[in-house]
Amino acid sequence: MAETNTERVVGIDLGTTNSLVAYMEGDRPVVIPGEDGQNLVPSVVALNERDEIVVGNAARRYLIETPERAIYSVKRLMGRGLEDVREELKLFPFQLAEDSKQGEVLRIKLGDKAFTAPEISAFILRQLKRNAERYFGAPVTKAVITVPAYFNDAQRQATKDAGRIAGLDVLRLVNEPTAASLAYGLDKKKEGTIAVYDLGGGTFDISILRLHEGIFEVIATNGDTHLGGDDIDNLLIAIAIEDIAGDLGVDLRRNAEAIAAIRKTVIDAKVALSSEPRARLDVTLPGGKRYQREILRGQFEGLVAPILERTVGPCKQALKDAGLQPGQIDEAVLVGGSTRIPHVRELVKKLFAREPHAEMNPDEVVALGAAVQANILAGGSVATQDMLLLDVTPLSLGIEALGGVVAKIIHRNSTIPASAVEHFTTGVEGQTNVAIHVLQGERELAKDNRSLARFDLKGIPPMPAGLPRIEVKFLIDANGILHVSAREQRSGNAAEIDVKPTYGLTDEQVETMILDSFDNAEEDFRQRQVIEARVEADNILGALQKGKNNPAWEQLTSDEKKKIAKLEEALQAVKPGDDYRAIRGAIEALNVATTRLAELMMDSAVSGALKGKEMDKTGLGEGPSAPHPFAPAEITEVGRKDR
């Protein structure tokens, strides 16, 4: 049945543009909203004026106001090295730390500080963790996190590292299209072959699955981890900048604030064009000039067609690898915000010769699927007891052999877990180490594939050349991550293996970051208290304003009114400061002083209700954070905002 152990396992969609956390409630997965009532947490991290880390909606305004202190789409940098991101850096306003070197983990500047991509992702994960803990009123330490199906080993490892740094035990990484199919399959209870077309903010995946008797079996998967809504945005930004240079004679390519503002209007227009035939770009540039321009849907489609065309190749390859014709696909499912673009639907319809499904919320379906998987791992419930996920590795695994050629040892689209055993020997007398270069990719030459890591096998007993027989076992686990073990067979000794990940963090580095986060935990905790106290202060002050406009206010004595005014002033004075205890004290005092006012307001509200009004219109009812009597009157403002 449902959770018998006390702790819940949540499902997390760590997206390029938005992140979500969800869990299985009974027989359906549900998204857990944030404190602001929103389901989506923008994957934006910023430093506010007080050098505090802010995540999500609260961080968005800093993208425009102080872009050098904010970062978005960090997923594009996960598991990547300097050479990979050189191109990205031209289009994104990321600043790398000055001491960034080839072959080292990238660090991105945020104001004066610098963080690795996993650390920044960890801030987002921590926010989601807090949202879940607040919702359950209990700690949450276990999660399932989704990754693009086409993510390579380094990118997956980086995601796991981010989870650890955030204090989460990542029970499983699930591929996003597979997660979406879980949510879809649970919902529809269908059997057959489905194609999941997942176009998000930064990555594209196409997966072909067979659903039967509760088994979700991936047959083939393909994609592009460098393709998504961001590319559409960047294209439009480039065009706008060119336009502006022509019309207004201003070159804004180096102006971060201007680009950020243009980016916002471009995204608004893009979204509008999904439902309107025309939209307007309208932005005030630094310096006061205003740029306006109308875009028609037809023009937009013409511009972005080449970008969307890039999804066709992977789709065709996936069908080929699956040995299927488009006509043999039973259902096509759309996932990811970018699939709201009508042109995408047309494209998918053509590719798979049928109308694609879009009933599930493309922003939420991956998180919901992750919650289903979390449920399966936690022991399952009646709804999921027959469900099993059989996923595949998206890229072939190979080792570099003589001549710079790659020998493939595990082929792409092999069901995981998967393993392979290879044998090595030495070329020189007395050699005690052997180095193995492991790569991922489909090309024939090592230099054209993705370097994963170099394994150094040590402790080989010295022998004549060619005599040692080293058995190396490669295992890709259910997360799609590689593990290696080795043994020299003549001596029977386990060979010690040092893994040098080409693009990742070492275990030591991750441990340090976890410890740092503990050190900062106290500071974090204090900061959080301050932030939360200020939010409550705002609540009660806002409620007081309403109270003043309420007829009940007139029923107070002038002494009472004076006392309230004084305490209101006191709270206003202490609120901007850092002393959260003082703020709470002032809140409490104001609370006490306004008790009678609250009671009077409640009485009139109740008599109003008894006159036949609905309860929620009187403003009475439970609020998400309502420790004091004023909260009920506030309920329609605070908390549940409808999207």
Add this chain to the structure above:
Amino acid sequence: MRLVLLLGHSLKRVDAGGPPARKSPGKTFMTTETANSDTHSLRHGCWSCATQIESHFCDACGKVQPPAPVDYFRFFALPRKLNINVKELEREFYKLSRKLHPDMYGRTSEQERQWSLEKSARLNDAYRTLRDPIERTKYLLELEGMKLEEQSKSATDAARTAGQEKKQVVPPELLEEVFELNMQLEEVRMAKKSGAGNVQLALELRDHKENFERKLVELDRELNAVWNEWDGALDRGDAAGRQELKQRMADLLNRRSYIGNLVRDVNEALEG
């Protein structure tokens, strides 16, 4: 199995100032498997309740058992026959997957989780190999100690790069045709470089391709016949007969692989 020689470059550190090493998590990973071990049976006493059993799970207490060094056929409790009912194999695969997949071991001991990981890897490897008739045959020959030619493209390219003659096993009846084909392929490659197309050449190549594809169909028919003979010999306990059949299968597979590569080369030349 393949021995890969890594020469002097393993002595010089290839990392040149890269990030410090990360300890492999695979330490707990050395299991009971050994290289030449592929024939033992699954029979043993359950670690949890000591009942004597011969399967992946204890019949008495249901616990998963440690990975045993059995070959792919044994893993599925199948004899080493070359005709397999793929539908039944698939059913068994799904049945075992439901019980062995790591997702089902979220709340067991670490040791059982590790075993499920290794066993499901083996399950997937075994299924992938046994369900494809050619892979199945290759695997069987390997089990029976036969070595097949390195006909892979990467081996050919490696030889080319190293400037060596790759050991070629040209089926004798094809010698002349292969010689002619290689000349034509070389012509096409030169023509491509200079940008000139050649319709006549393309047509001739297409003819060759169709000829080879016909040969492949023939080969597959022959293979089918040998599989039936093999299964019969196994039933009869005819060891000498099996020896001869192994040789024939190896020969057929080598030819098939060789011709398959030719078809691939022609396709590449004809494209673009």
